Amino acid sequence: MRSEPSPVASGRWAWVEIDLDAVAHNIAEIASRVQASEIWAVVKADGYGHGAAAVAAVALESGAHGVCVALISEAEHLRAAGITAPILLLSQQPPELIPRIIAADAIATVDTVEFVDLLLAALPEGAALKIHIKVDTGMQRVGVAPHRLPELLDAVDRAGTRVKIDAVFTHLATADDLDNEGVISQTAVFDAVLETARNSHRDLMNGAKIHIANSAAALASPATRADMVRVGIAMYGISPGPRVDPLVASTGDLDLWPVMRLVARISHLKPVVAGSAISYGWRHRFVTDTTVATVPIGYADGVPRSLGMSGGAVLIAGTRCRILGVVTMDQLMVDVGHLRADQVAVGDEVVLLGSQGSEAVTATEWADLTGTIAYEVVCGISPRVERVNRRRVGG
Numbered sequence: 001m002r003s004e005p006s007p008v009a010s011g012r013w014a015w016v017e018i019d020l021d022a023v024a025h026n027i028a029e030i031a032s033r034v035q036a037s038e039i040w041a042v043v044k045a046d047g048y049g050h051g052a053a054a055v056a057a058v059a060l061e062s063g064a065h066g067v068c069v070a071l072i073s074e075a076e077h078l079r080a081a082g083i084t085a086p087i088l089l090l091s092q093q094p095p096e097l098i099p100r101i102i103a104a105d106a107i108a109t110v111d112t113v114e115f116v117d118l119l120l121a122a123l124p125e126g127a128a129l130k131i132h133i134k135v136d137t138g139m140q141r142v143g144v145a146p147h148r149l150p151e152l153l154d155a156v157d158r159a160g161t162r163v164k165i166d167a168v169f170t171h172l173a174t175a176d177d178l179d180n181e182g183v184i185s186q187t188a189v190f191d192a193v194l195e196t197a198r199n200s201h202r203d204l205m206n207g208a209k210i211h212i213a214n215s216a217a218a219l220a221s222p223a224t225r226a227d228m229v230r231v232g233i234a235m236y237g238i239s240p241g242p243r244v245d246p247l248v249a250s251t252g253d254l255d256l257w258p259v260m261r262l263v264a265r266i267s268h269l270k271p272v273v274a275g276s277a278i279s280y281g282w283r284h285r286f287v288t289d290t291t292v293a294t295v296p297i298g299y300a301d302g303v304p305r306s307l308g309m310s311g312g313a314v315l316i317a318g319t320r321c322r323i324l325g326v327v328t329m330d331q332l333m334v335d336v337g338h339l340r341a342d343q344v345a346v347g348d349e350v351v352l353l354g355s356q357g358s359e360a361v362t363a364t365e366w367a368d369l370t371g372t373i374a375y376e377v378v379c380g381i382s383p384r385v386e387r388v389n390r391r392r393v394g395g
Contacts, residue, residue, distance in 0.1 A: 003265055003347025008386035013347075014264040014297040016385050017354070018050050020058045021392040022257035026235050027062040029254055034218050037225040039063060040088065040211075042232030043078070044070035049302075049378045050236055050259055051387045053081035059235060060085050066107075068230055072097045075106040088132060090230075091142045098122045102129060107166060109134050111144040116155040116163060123162055130166040131156070137189040138182060139173040146193045153201045167209035168194065172224070175216040176241030187212065187224060216240035219248045236260065238363055238374045258362065260378055261354030262385070266316070266346050268294035269336070278333055279325030283309060290337030293321070295350050298330040302381035303352065308332065310369040314350050317343040318357025353377075 008015045031039060041059035043052040056067045056078055066086035069075050075087045088107045095118050101108050102122060110116055110131045123129060133152065136143030144152050156163050170190045174182035190212060198205045209227035215234035217224040233240050237258035248254050272278070272292050277285040295314065299305040304312075308323035314334055315321070321334040336344045353361055363374040370377075 002345045007388045010386060012296070012386070013267055014262075014295075014301065014385055016049075016381060016387045017261040017263055018054065018387050018389045019257065019259050019261065019392065020054060020389055022237055022259045023055055023058045023235060024062040026237055026256050026259070027059050027064060027231075029256060030215075030218065030229075030231055030234055031063050033252075033254060034225050034229050037213075037218070038065040038209075038228035040066045040068050040228055040230050041235055042068045042090075042214075042230050044068065044074055044090065044232075045379050046074075046383070048232065048236055048375065049381045051389065053078060053083065054389050055235070055259075056083050056085075057081075064231075065228065068232075072100045072104065072106065075104045076100065079104050086130075091134065102127070107132055110152070110156075111136075111142060113152055113155040116152065116159060119163060120159045128162045128164060130164050132167040132169055133165060135168065135170045135190060135193055137170045137186040137193070139171045139186075141171070143170065146189060149193055149197060150200055153197060153204055157201060157204050165204060165208045167211055167228070168197070168205075169211040172212065172214065172217055175214050175221075175224075177243045183217070183221065183224070214240070216244045219254065220244050233375055236378065238378065241373070258354060258360075260363070260381070262297075262352040262381060263354070264295045264297045264350045264352065266293045266344065266348045266350060267296045267331070269344065269346055270294075277325075279308070280328060281326060284325035288337075290335055291339075291344070292324065293334050293336045293344060293350075295332050295334060295352075296330065297352065297385070298328050298332055300329045300382060301385045302377075303327050303332060304366065304370045304380075306370055307366065312366065312369055313361065314352050315356040315359050315361060316348060316350055318359055319343075320359060320361075 041064040043056045046052045047055040068088045068090050070090050072093055089109050091109050092111050092115055098118055107130045111134050134143040172183055172186055174180035211228040212226050213224040213229040215231050218229035237256045239245055270292055272286055274286050274288050305327045307327055308325050312323045313320040321336050324333045324335055363377040366377045367374045
């Protein structure tokens with residue numbers, strides 16, 4: 001058996017390595033692309049599965065102006081971890097959470113008159129709160145309808161100095177397909193809404209920042225960058241989508257480093273014979289004698305159950321090794337019959353996501369094989385797989 005002590009407290013032979021220097025590098029790369037626009041790091045869903053507090057801290061150290069989350073509990077977690085920078089809640093929260101928003105000094109996203117009134121009623125005497133107003137220009141998920149923005153602005157105006165509009169924003173539904181007419185139409189709607197708002201509430205809108213772009217738009221659509229950009233998936237070293245890549249490449253090099261590496265160790269080796277089958281349902285049958293390695297990680301950890309049936313592979317000794325049959329809850333099996341005996345042993349490293357030698361398996365590869373997107377892949381890596389934060393030595 002060739003192995004070192006497990007790097008995680010549980011001693012489990014499966015863990016996630018988070019390259020925090022890659023976060024810093026990616027922020028610098030994105031900053032060089034968006035130039036004057038502020039970068040706000042999106043760390044919702046525990047930093048897309050990468051660890052929100054550690055990623056937020058490094059992003060802020062590297063030039064991000066603030067961070068974005070989805071839930072007040074996520075903002076509270078960051079505050080408890082020592083994050084003092086601005087934290088934006090990306091959508092309006094349930095009214096009963098307003099006291100927690102105030103206590104966490106989070107920036108509330110607002111899209112209804114009622115929420116403004118409730119905020120004002122809950123604010124302690126002499127206190128003030130910054131808000132961002134979200135306008136629904138076509139995503140049709142959340143946000144104030146364009147025609148109702150004036151009455152929302154009236155409500156904020158009535159609140160006086162106690163509720164301050166820090167920004168107005170919208171969200172693009174087709175940002176990963178920038179040739180789609182949706183980007184053009186949504187941007188046009190938003191521009192018209194802003195013009196109306198500035199004409200009707202000039203003092204109120206004075207100094208309010210504008211933001212539209214997520215990672216895809218920030219990298220490939222200069223017209224959407226505005227005062228700030230919300231950078232999520234690109235910060236984690238993952239392409240926002242295949243339609244974005246050519247546009248990014250056409251405007252200069254962008255070198256993003258993957259932040260997540262999903263690693264395990266071989267727990268069992270056995271010879272198998274031609275004609276036998278493996279895993280639940282015997283979905284894979286061997287046509288030749290070979291050797292099988294068992295890896296102690298499965299779909300409960302975020303490895304898609306169908307990955308083996310759709311052509312998924314892991315890296316062992318810098319070589320691709322095919323996953324066999326269906327992935328089980330806690331384990332999966334791979335074919336290592338093409339490796340030399342001195343290349344594979346119990347305890348050897350197995351890379352499920354990330355690089356080993358000159359080979360790499362990416363979240364985008366998993367996504368393509370299983371019919372989803374890379375966002376879902378990294379967000380889906382279970383919390384039961386412990387995270388280990390690493391810094392590069394020597395750059």
